[in-house]
Amino acid sequence: AQSVAQPEDQVNVAEGNPLTVKCTYSVSGNPYLFWYVQYPNRGLQFLLKYITGDNLVKGSYGFEAEFNKSQTSFHLKKPSALVSDSALYFCAVRYNQAGTALIFGKGTTLSVSS
């Protein structure tokens, strides 16, 4: 079965500092990996995805993620955090590109202090 793990419930970082939100995955075959952000009482906003190709994926709002097959990880990163980045972040996996649902991690709350 496919799954993702987000080991941290919360990540705290000061504004201007780099941030990392961790994600590891377990899937048979090639993984299709995603990151989404959710603000309170809102739906999900797509940040980026890895399907194939370059291991470093660049996404929206300055975020990027690195696919590491040997470590089965797909950590989300940003070089310089903003207070407005504070939100709930979800890593998700899908075992093919079409027709199947996303399976989400438990989510990590990012808190950026000014």
Added chain:
Amino acid sequence: GAVVSQHPSWVICKSGTSVKIECRSLDFQATTMFWYRQFPKQSLMLMATSNEGSKATYEQGVEKDKFLINHASLTLSTLTVTSAHPEDSSFYICSGAEGGTGELFFGEGSRLTVL
């Protein structure tokens, strides 16, 4: 880009009543619609998968008679919470998969509060 319009955004109802949540795909045809449920500060749990014109496939533990899903057209799917109880209070989110690419688009979610 493609949008999924979900409404109502907020709904409060009395225990025992039924509530319908609609998701419409705008500018694309959603051959598959996924329905998720999210408890406060928790992850999204897949409830069911529906393909246009077919019966929905429910995840283990989800009561199909309580959560009725209809996907009668390529642009509309509905979730009806029947005989709602306070424990059904939750945030419900739909996600449509575009027929050609399989790309997923999420609705804004519906906050259900059952009194």
